[in-house]
Amino acid sequence: MQYIAFIWTRFDTDADVSMDELARYGEYVQAAGQAGVLRGGSALHPVSAATTIRLRDDEVLMTDGPFVESKEQLSGYVLLECADLDEALAWAARIPGARHGAVEVRPLLLTH
Secondary structure: OEEEEEEEEEOOOOOOOOHHHHHHHHHHHHHHHHHOOEEEEEEOOOHHHOEEEEEEOOEEEEEEOOOOOOOEEEEEEEEEEOOOHHHHHHHHOOOHHHHOOEEEEEEOOOOO
16 A cells, blocks of 8 residues: 655754755665665655645635645655555654654555
8 A cells, every 4th residue: 555654844944954864864765765665755845935726716816835834844755655554654754854843644545
């Protein structure tokens, strides 16, 4: 089954990730790839680059910035293919962003 792990990070500014953090992500990607559970993932641009779209009464409303004001931002995701939720949670707990933010794991409803 496939699971997505959303990486939530607290940013006071749109500061870059440290070199140490990037190295930990590189190690994670290598380990998850070698284990055969990594199906994809990416870091995201900061929320200052976001545009939120809503459709109300057939009118498209666009707003620059994030959907909600929050101290934590969605900063990336990892797509995992695991035998069960327990395995997905074990891999999600190894995501470096869990050290200072949060990782939200959800099973995918439909996969192609």
